[in-house]
Amino acid sequence: MKAVITVLGKDRTGIIASVSNLLYQHGVNILDITQTILSDMFTMIMLVEIGQDSEYNVVRDALLTLAGEMNLEIRVQRSDIFDAMHRI
Amino acid sequence: MLNASEILQTLRMIDQNKLDVRTITMGISLLECVPGPVEGLYDRVYDRIVRQAEQLVPTGEQIEREFGIPIVNKRISVTPAALLCAGADPVRLGRALDRAAKAVGVNFLGGFSALVHKAMTRADEALIRAIPETLATTDVVCSSVNVGTTKAGINMDAVRLMGEVIKEAAARTADQDGFACAKLVVFANAVEDNPFMAGAFHGVGEGDAAINVGVSGPGVVKAALEECRGEPFDVVAETIKRTAFKITRVGQLVAQEASRRLGVPFGIVDLSLAPTPTMGDSVAHILEEMGLEVTGTHGTTAALALLNDAVKKGGVMASSHVGGLSGAFIPVSEDIGMIQAANRGTLTLDKLEAMTCVCSVGLDMIAIPGDTPAETISAIIADEAAIGMINQKTTAVRIIPAPGKTVGDSVVFGGLLGEAPIIPVHRESSRDFIARGGRIPAPIHSLRN
Numbered sequence: 001m002k003a004v005i006t007v008l009g010k011d012r013t014g015i016i017a018s019v020s021n022l023l024y025q026h027g028v029n030i031l032d033i034t035q036t037i038l039s040d041m042f043t044m045i046m047l048v049e050i051g052q053d054s055e056y057n058v059v060r061d062a063l064l065t066l067a068g069e070m071n072l073e074i075r076v077q078r079s080d081i082f083d084a085m086h087r088i
Numbered sequence: 089m090l091n092a093s094e095i096l097q098t099l100r101m102i103d104q105n106k107l108d109v110r111t112i113t114m115g116i117s118l119l120e121c122v123p124g125p126v127e128g129l130y131d132r133v134y135d136r137i138v139r140q141a142e143q144l145v146p147t148g149e150q151i152e153r154e155f156g157i158p159i160v161n162k163r164i165s166v167t168p169a170a171l172l173c174a175g176a177d178p179v180r181l182g183r184a185l186d187r188a189a190k191a192v193g194v195n196f197l198g199g200f201s202a203l204v205h206k207a208m209t210r211a212d213e214a215l216i217r218a219i220p221e222t223l224a225t226t227d228v229v230c231s232s233v234n235v236g237t238t239k240a241g242i243n244m245d246a247v248r249l250m251g252e253v254i255k256e257a258a259a260r261t262a263d264q265d266g267f268a269c270a271k272l273v274v275f276a277n278a279v280e281d282n283p284f285m286a287g288a289f290h291g292v293g294e295g296d297a298a299i300n301v302g303v304s305g306p307g308v309v310k311a312a313l314e315e316c317r318g319e320p321f322d323v324v325a326e327t328i329k330r331t332a333f334k335i336t337r338v339g340q341l342v343a344q345e346a347s348r349r350l351g352v353p354f355g356i357v358d359l360s361l362a363p364t365p366t367m368g369d370s371v372a373h374i375l376e377e378m379g380l381e382v383t384g385t386h387g388t389t390a391a392l393a394l395l396n397d398a399v400k401k402g403g404v405m406a407s408s409h410v411g412g413l414s415g416a417f418i419p420v421s422e423d424i425g426m427i428q429a430a431n432r433g434t435l436t437l438d439k440l441e442a443m444t445c446v447c448s449v450g451l452d453m454i455a456i457p458g459d460t461p462a463e464t465i466s467a468i469i470a471d472e473a474a475i476g477m478i479n480q481k482t483t484a485v486r487i488i489p490a491p492g493k494t495v496g497d498s499v500v501f502g503g504l505l506g507e508a509p510i511i512p513v514h515r516e517s518s519r520d521f522i523a524r525g526g527r528i529p530a531p532i533h534s535l536r537n
Contacts (some may be wrong), residue, residue: 001154004090004095006095006096006099032090033090034090034092036092043092043096045090045092045095045096047090056153056154057150057153060153075099075156076156077154077155077156077157078154078155078156080155080341081098081155081156081157081338081341082091082094082095082098084337084338084340084341085094085098085334085337085338086091086094086097086098086334
């Protein structure tokens with residue numbers, strides 16, 4: 001399934017590296033990535049492909065753990081919700 | 089591919105503006121439970137519900153995790169219980185419903201109901217008379233009674249009875265400010281696929297089971313209107329429509345996913361704006377954002393009419409099947425802005441009645457003095473049913489005569505049910521009016537002025 005990962009937090013080194021390394025370890029393919037700094041806040045949005053639907057909870061839990069460790073806000077959501085809300 | 093501003097807008101709606109799916113409600117027909125010995129009815133009903141709804145809560149929670157959208161409630165609606173009750177004990181049936189709901193982990197089950205808009209069967213009357221005891225001795229069962237329709241008129245015998253039932257339900261739960269009454273709705277033109285409590289039931293025109301979803305999001309609409317302060321109403325209406333479309337699309341998505349995973353047909357999405365007592369989740373604050381100092385002042389009915397209509401127009405295109413109550417709810421105790429307006433005395437019972445002419449339901453979660461006579465409550469129900477009957481819309485009364493309390497006091501139910509100041513009612517009697525009984529005939533459908 002396709003999912004959108006949103007990462008928000010105070011800018012620091014290693015955010016992209018940590019998130020993408022975790023995704024690599026779980027075999028998650030990054031399809032698109034956009035990143036910016038908005039008033040000192042690191043904002044990254046990734047579109048990823050999670051191979052097996054059953055892997056979703058594992059990947060999500062791992063990302064939420066990472067968020068706690070790095071003091072970031074990380075959200076994982078199936079991309080369908082954005083398509084539904086913003087596309088006719 | 090990625091559109092960052094759209095994604096961040098969605099996150100803002102969820103995090104800051106409290107966008108959520110208010111309920112996934114599984115409708116379950118219990119008609120197949122009727123054949124067989126009466127003694128076994130209670131177990132057959134319990135088994136039917138538990139078998140059908142076993143996966144409802146875990147499925148809802150998984151959808152919540154995957155889409156990142158809160159699904160606040162998972163609930164069940166069942167066939168109006170009066171249809172199963174012939175020869176049975178309604179209170180025992182209510183307790184079986186309560187046990188089944190708790191076994192599958194839902195927070196409310198609706199359908200301890202009777203449809204008596206023209207007349208009552210013996211089973212209907214037995215069930216209605218059992219409502220106070222049932223609601224007082226169960227935790228999650230909700231009850232509703234339909235006393236009128238546009239096609240049949242108003243059953244004034246049932247209206248009279250419901251005044252007494254509400255008083256008794258309050259008395260039996262006096263130590264909880266009459267909490268049983270918060271689980272009891274008196275309808276006119278009740279709908280068969282409403283996913284919202286306390287009035288949900290699974291109508292006889294429905295199939296074996298259905299998934300109905302209620303969306304919410306007053307905070308999202310309020311936030312959108314903050315962007316167009318001072319603009320004409322054309323802009324206000326367009327803004328609400330656009331926002332309602334987005335909200336409803338989330339509901340449609342969740343409904344389809346739940347339907348697919350549970351193997352239960354998708355019924356409807358209910359487009360209602362359902363407030364909660366938390367700040368930033370208020371329908372009253374939307375009306376005030378339109379330019380009213382306090383909800384209840386002059387202009388409130390017009391503001392609510394615009395809101396209710398624009399929500400429907402925006403939502404209809406976003407869902408393949410729209411149903412339920414669809415509109416804006418105005419439950420006083422469940423809306424922080426309504427609570428504030430009632431506390432100021434600006435929002436009165438008479439103004440609320442006028443507002444029900446243009447909103448989705450009716451007099452909802454209103455606390456009145458505990459010494460209000462049963463016939464006054466019946467008369468309030470009759471007025472509300474008349475508005476529904478003549479205007480071909482659903483209206484309802486969920487009113488709490490709080491035992492031992494009077495104007496100046498308030499009741500506190502907690503959670504989504506919130507708290508409410510006691511609102512005054514007219515002290516002049518309606519006794520002789522209600523004592524007449526009989527039926528108010530169905531209205532004429534032409535010469536509409």
